[in-house]
Amino acid sequence: MIRLALRNLMRRRLRTIFTIAGIAIGTMAYVGIVALADGMREQSQRLVDHLSTDITVTRAGTPVPWMAWIAPEELEPLKSLPGVRSVSSVVVGTTRAGARDLFIVFGADSREPIVQGLTITSGQALRAGRNQMLVGVTGAKQLEVVPGDRLEIAGTELEVAGIFETGRGVLDASAVVDLPVAGALFGGQGRVNMAFINVDDGDAVTPTMNTIRRRYPRLEATPSELFASRLAYVEIITGYARAFAMLALLVAGVMVANTAGMNVNERRQEIALLRSIGWRRRRIAALIAGETALMLLCGGLLAIPLAAMSLRMVDSGDAAWIVPASLGIGHIVESLALALVLGLLFAGIPIVQALRRPPADALRTL
Amino acid sequence: MNGLRLSCSGLTRSFEGGLVPVLRGVSFEVESGERVAVVGRTGCGKSTLLSILALLDRPDSGELRFDDTPWQSIDSPEAWRACGVGIVFQLHHLLLHLTAAENLELPLIGSAGTHDRRQRVDAMLDRLGLVHRRNTLAAKLSGGERQLTAVGRALIGEPRLLLADEPTGSVDSTTSKRVLALLADETRRRRATLVMVTHDLDLARQLDRVMPMVDGQIRASMESL
Numbered sequence: 001m002i003r004l005a006l007r008n009l010m011r012r013r014l015r016t017i018f019t020i021a022g023i024a025i026g027t028m029a030y031v032g033i034v035a036l037a038d039g040m041r042e043q044s045q046r047l048v049d050h051l052s053t054d055i056t057v058t059r060a061g062t063p064v065p066w067m068a069w070i071a072p073e074e075l076e077p078l079k080s081l082p083g084v085r086s087v088s089s090v091v092v093g094t095t096r097a098g099a100r101d102l103f104i105v106f107g108a109d110s111r112e113p114i115v116q117g118l119t120i121t122s123g124q125a126l127r128a129g130r131n132q133m134l135v136g137v138t139g140a141k142q143l144e145v146v147p148g149d150r151l152e153i154a155g156t157e158l159e160v161a162g163i164f165e166t167g168r169g170v171l172d173a174s175a176v177v178d179l180p181v182a183g184a185l186f187g188g189q190g191r192v193n194m195a196f197i198n199v200d201d202g203d204a205v206t207p208t209m210n211t212i213r214r215r216y217p218r219l220e221a222t223p224s225e226l227f228a229s230r231l232a233y234v235e236i237i238t239g240y241a242r243a244f245a246m247l248a249l250l251v252a253g254v255m256v257a258n259t260a261g262m263n264v265n266e267r268r269q270e271i272a273l274l275r276s277i278g279w280r281r282r283r284i285a286a287l288i289a290g291e292t293a294l295m296l297l298c299g300g301l302l303a304i305p306l307a308a309m310s311l312r313m314v315d316s317g318d319a320a321w322i323v324p325a326s327l328g329i330g331h332i333v334e335s336l337a338l339a340l341v342l343g344l345l346f347a348g349i350p351i352v353q354a355l356r357r358p359p360a361d362a363l364r365t366l
Numbered sequence: 367m368n369g370l371r372l373s374c375s376g377l378t379r380s381f382e383g384g385l386v387p388v389l390r391g392v393s394f395e396v397e398s399g400e401r402v403a404v405v406g407r408t409g410c411g412k413s414t415l416l417s418i419l420a421l422l423d424r425p426d427s428g429e430l431r432f433d434d435t436p437w438q439s440i441d442s443p444e445a446w447r448a449c450g451v452g453i454v455f456q457l458h459h460l461l462l463h464l465t466a467a468e469n470l471e472l473p474l475i476g477s478a479g480t481h482d483r484r485q486r487v488d489a490m491l492d493r494l495g496l497v498h499r500r501n502t503l504a505a506k507l508s509g510g511e512r513q514l515t516a517v518g519r520a521l522i523g524e525p526r527l528l529l530a531d532e533p534t535g536s537v538d539s540t541t542s543k544r545v546l547a548l549l550a551d552e553t554r555r556r557r558a559t560l561v562m563v564t565h566d567l568d569l570a571r572q573l574d575r576v577m578p579m580v581d582g583q584i585r586a587s588m589e590s591l
Contacts, residue, residue, distance in 0.1 A: 273461075275444050277453070278449070279448070279472075279476075280442065358422065363417070
């Protein structure tokens with residue numbers, strides 16, 4: 001049967017190639033878009049994970065935490081809550097830098113573990129009170145800077161003190177500056193975008209969050225391990241991305257149906273002949289569905305390297321912060337399964353129509 | 367295994383919502399292993415009758431039995447054909463993108479294993495005298511070779527009932543003789559029933575019985591032709 005299906009596909013080589021190409025592009029779009037959407041969540045979470053904190057504090061009700069400010073006096077009382085060991089403040093700013101249209105700059109107190117924990121691969125650590133910056137290894141490569149160079153960030157010239165590497169895509173593509181410097185760069189005037197709390201022991205996380213919510217309703221406390229999944233903007237973007245990705249797959253499905261329709265229509269007499277020599281409708285449907293499945297499989301498999309290539313292209317650009325660490329097997333399996341289900345569903349319509357016709361009708365016209 | 371016994375009575379079939387009556391009460395019987403020819407002019411309803419006998423089409427009314435089984439009792443006409451009916455069409459209807467062997471193999475797919483299929487295909491190619499054309503695409507076979515392959519395809523499932531619609535209508539006289547000899551020999555050897563539709567009276571007379579068909583009815587006398 002598989003041999004027969006292959007022979008049938010080879011009979012209309014050009015149509016088969018175009019259909020496979022269409023499926024590959026549709027699947028690639030699905031895999032790519034979904035991977036990027038998930039990558040955004042993944043990278044945000046990896047960033048927070050890197051900081052090894054227990055609770056993340058943001059402005060309540062804001063879908064994008066780094067677009068809202070929190071005043072220092074709002075954070076000050078948190079330090080004296082029972083069970084709280086430390087509270088670190090962070091400013092997150094985006095700016096244009098060199099060839100990068102979107103460059104993320106994190107501001108944190110240079111004496112805090114968040115900054116002290118960074119592995120400096122060349123140059124030296126940040127010194128408080130200086131207009132200095134640490135640049136991630138990816139960012140340094142893209143901006144072509146080395147320690148000692150000067151770089152203009154948001155209209156201010158900063159000295160590159162060192163290069164760090166964390167293995168976290170979003171951090172390595174960004175820069176870190178001292179908190180007061182970040183405040184000056186992005187107009188925070190002492191305010192911050194987020195704060196991270198470490199508690200004395202794991203059991204204190206929930207009571208501490210409950211206390212913050214109760215006493216300080218203008219602040220939102222989230223367990224750091226769930227930070228990315230609670231980001232409303234990520235959910236919105238992910239939702240839209242999945243919808244568009246599904247649309248791409250639907251277009252591929254319609255194309256498969258069109259090809260199957262043309263194939264079935266042109267093969268009405270062949271189908272009638274197969275029925276006349278004793279082929280059951282089930283078997284004929286399986287043959288045509290098998291041909292469709294083979295095209296879908298080829299297109300799906302072709303989509304994997306295409307999606308990986310397209311993500312690699314994005315990875316080296318401004319959008320590196322949303323690129324997942326790797327093209328997950330889940331995305332591939334999901335897209336292949338969806339393409340298969342959609343394709344067979346669409347192709348099923350012309351197949352069923354063709355098999356309903358009495359074979360004598362088609363054979364009479366021979 | 368003996369051939370199927372056919373009996374039909376008062377078969378009618380019309381098209382275009384009844385405006386074009388083609389079969390107008392066809393009645394006849396064919397004994398098991400008998401080889402009969404239905405002879406008539408173009409448009410008299412021969413092919414429609416054959417389609418109904420093959421259950422490729424349904425009669426509007428009348429009775430049709432295979433042995434003692436009414437046609438309505440046959441749940442799956444495809445399965446029924448697979449188990450004992452071979453059809454030869456006027457045109458070969460081979461799948462041109464497949465080889466001669468692959469075309470012969472088609473009726474066996476699903477009912478026989480790969481090894482068995484290969485053996486039966488080779489034996490049939492030998493009987494057809496087409497061993498040397500085994501792997502030739504049907505598109506590259508001559509007209510006669512195509513029709514012989516089509517006959518082989520109908521015979522390879524060892525049918526109890528063989529239905530042939532003008533099997534020699536599109537081949538030269540030499541091939542015509544080979545086709546007829548093949549059909550006659552194979553049905554005699556297996557005691558299969560043969561119903562052949564033709565407009566060629568000389569060809570029809572080589573079978574056991576000739577049934578003239580005129581205006582959608584089987585007549586008793588040849589004079590009506």
